[in-house]
Every structure is written in C-alpha cells, then in structure tokens.
Amino acid sequence: MGNARTALYNWLFAQRTGGDFLLRIEDTDVERSEARFETQLLEDLRWLGLHWSEGPESNPASDPSNDGPCGPYRQSERLEIYQKHTSELLAAGKAYRCFCTGEQLEAERQQAIAAQRPHVYSGRCRHLSAEESATRANSGEAFAVRLHIPDAPLRFHDIVRGPVEFSADTVSDPILVRSTGMPVYNYVVTIDDALMGITHVIRGDDHLSNTPKQVAIYQAFGWPLPEFAHLSTILGPDRTRLSKRHGATSIGTFREMGILPEALTNYLALLGWGAEGGTRETFTLPELVQEFTLERVTPSPAVFDFQKLHWLNRHYLKLAQPERIAMLARPAYLAAGWLPAQTDPAIDAWFTHLLALFVPSVDQLDQLPEKTRFVFALDREAILTEPSNVDILATEIAKNVLKDFATRIAALTAPITPETFKMVMNEVKVNTGAKGKDLFHPVRIALTGAPSGPEFDKLIPLIESGSALPLPTHIPSVQERAAAFLPGM
Secondary structure, eight states, X not given: OHHHHHHHHHHXXXXXXXXXXXXXXXXXXGGGOOHHHHHHHHHHHHHHTOOOSBSTTSSTTSOTTOXXXXXXXXXXXXXXXXXXXXXXXXXXXXXXEEOOOHHHHHHHHHHHHHTTSOOOOOOTTTTOOHHXXXXXXXXXXXXXXXXXXXXXXXXXXXXXXXXXXXXXXXXXXXXXXXXXXXXXXXXHHHHHHHHTTOOEEEXXXXXXXXXXXXXXXXXXXXXXXXXXXXXXXXXXXXXXXXXXXXXXXXXXXXXXXXXXXXXXXHHHHHSSBXXXXXXXXXXXXXXHHHHOOGGGXXXXXXXXXXXXXXXXXXXXXXXXXXXXXXXXXXXXXXXTTOSOSSOOXXXXXXXXXXXXXXXGGOSSGGGHHHHHHHHHOOOHHHHHHOXXXXXXXXXXXXXXXXXXXXXXXHXXXXXXXXXXXXXXXXXXXXXXXXOTHHHHHHHHXXXXXXXXXXXXXXXXXXXXXXXXXXXXXXXXXXXXXXXXXSTTO
8 A cells, every 4th residue: 555655646746747757667676576566566556547657568669678768667677777887986986895794794783782782884895995895806705885975964855754864874884786796776776766867756754764875875976866755654543554464455455355446546645645625535536636745745654544445435436337337346246156258238237237226335346246145046044044134034923924925926927016016015014014114124034135225116126127137047036035935934
C-alpha cells in the first residue's frame, strides 16, 4: 500500500503540474529482483489507472531497452553509466577505494556496540595514497568504493517536513560500489535522478535516512538538488506498521477481493492528504488531479481503515455499470460451476440483473458468490439446522404457513410472477391467520435459506427465469423450493 500510495502521489503531482511521471525499475539487488515482480508492478499500476510518461513499455513501438529520452529505465541496463561516474569521482578524489574486509568492518561494529555509540566507518582507507590504492587494486585485492563525506552539515528542503539537516558524522563515508562491483541503491538512484532530470522526489519516510547520503552524492558531482517530499508511514488499525498480519496489503490481493481501482485510488489519496476544506472524501482521478497539492500532505502517520475502504468501494460499486460488475464477477461463478464457459446473451443478461440485485449488500465483489449461492442451489438440511432458522421453523404457525404456501404454489399452472406470488401470500395469510414476520419469514427461509434478503418482487422473476436457463447447474424454481420443505414439516 505504501508503494501504491507513493506512485499515486507522484502521478497526481505530475498531472497537476504538467510534468512527467517516470517509472524506473530499480533491480540492482539481483537476489531480490525477478521478472515476475516487474510484470506484477506494471500490471498493478495500469489497473490503478496510473500511466507513466517515460519508462518500460511506455512506447512499445520503440526499442524496448530505451522507451524514452532518458532510457534505459532498468538499472540493470545502466551499469556502464554508473561505472563511468564512479571513475569520475575516483579521479577527482571525491571517492576512494576501501579495502577493508568484512571481518574488519564487523569488528568496528562490535566495538561501537560495546562503547554504546553509533556505528560509523572509521575512515581506515580514506587517507591511502592514490599510488597505494591503485597498486592494491591492480594486484587483484578486493575493494569497495566509498564517497568522501566533507565535514559539513548535509541540508535539504522537504516539502512535507520543512528544512532537514544531518551532521556529517552521522552519515559516515557511504559505500557507492560493493566489492562485487555492483553499485548500491543510494548511488544509482541519485545518478539516475540527476541524469533523468527529476525535479521532485516523492517517496516514503523510510527513505528519509537515505537522503543525506544522496545529497552528498549530488554535491560531489556538482548537481542541483531536487525537491524532496517524504510521505508518512501507513499504520495498521493497531497503529503498528501496516503488514500482512493486518490482512490484505497488496494491490493484487485487493483486486482479487473485488475492490474497484477507483475505490482504492480514492482511499490511498486520503491516507495522509486531504482536500481544501477537509469535508469531501469521494474523488475520481481527474478530480484528485485538480485538488492534489503536496502542501496538504501531512507528516503524521496514516492509519489504514479497512471499513472506510469498504465504504468507498460500496460507493463505487453502486456507480459502476451492471455489465462491468458482471464481467468482473464472472470468473468466480465459472470456477463454482454455476455459469457455462461459453457466453450466452440470455444467460449474460440474467446474470447481470442477478448481480445488480445483490451488489448493494456487499463490501467487495468476492462476497457475491456466497450472497447468491441460494439462487443456484439450496441445501435443505443446512437450512433446517441453521441457528437463525431453527426457532422460526419450529413454531406451529411456521409449519402451517409453509404447508399452505407449498400446496397453493404447487397448484399454479401459469408462470409465477410477483403478482401471482403476492396473491398466494394473501391467501396464505387469510387461511393461516399469520401476518408480518410469522407469514414472511418461513416462506423466505424456504425460498432463500434465510429469514431476510432481497425483496420478493425482484427476486421471484430472477429465480423463475433462471430455472428455465441452460445453466450447468439447475436453478430450483419457486415451486421446487416450496415442495422441498413439505416433507417433515
């Protein structure tokens, strides 16, 4: 969620200011970088409606390794660029080779822990002469490359947090290139940001401690600093950092659950930002573009509220076209064996109307199959033992109502319509003396398996028309449902 919100804020800011939103794949961490992660990331952004100006696949007709004027956009394809800049820093004396072994660095760390002081690099290799450094490197001795941090405060302006300052001794001399030859994150992102003309770096506050190192790299090359904006952490309902233990936290999971993209982008925008006036909470993407400013982003942590996300999703589900809802829900019904694999106009129209009846009662689309299960099949034994049904069905009045209802429904020869159903219910009312809950609850349980649900005048036509369709599983008609409750009642 944090990454998605960061992408959204970057996109909104670029759209609002007429800028470009660049997507860069930071894959220099070989062990953690897989093609499937990149594919998922691109799919998630497209699903959210966040299209990038430059980046991988931004212009499929072009060379895929260079999809824009600043490409390539995968860091793994930019290693020669980083090597060139490393040579420049070494030649200028602004970076140096560090031959310290892992054992030596670990010993320094343990000494710092024992002395209860922050662990910073001792600078052991900082003062090696250029000749000794070159000789040891040429002899094959392994080395990393470190940046020489001047003894001066590192300052930058943060749009969200204001002026920020770090003392040089808290940064130490950071590694730019590991002994394996692979450049580190802070180094490559700074080079990329500078060469790609990035004017604003909008990211999570977990990167705040990285910023002084990047500022030092900018200064070493003589590059102007961009504007920074560090977004607050997203917390779970228990006010700890949002994680999987709180439930769904990935775009893919929310998508599978049936959260609409417009609901999720709307909600993500509200996690740390509010429009002028602070009273409005529903925004389309174009409306967010018109309202969004970084100045209204708060540095305080945002709490992820699943109930509010569901509230927004219900709002957008009600606004969505019924055909779209049916298309999104169809795979789950195919998997359940309730719909045929081949589309059929009559079945599609019926299915669309069926879902439209139940959408107002769900928080997310994956709840629809369970909500509508009774339409496709009724488990008589499960209904009879359901705690909410037992007390209702045990009364003498309920047994009389069901017997009379089933008898009258079975005698009908014409199609059962809302009008004929109402007529039958009036006859049952007169004959049994039942009214209100005593009349309707037993009948509803027989037809739907529960004492509450959609209005009969909307439900009856769907059950009756569905029972006549060539579906993989036969939908019981009203007569069949009523007859099933005659034995033993």
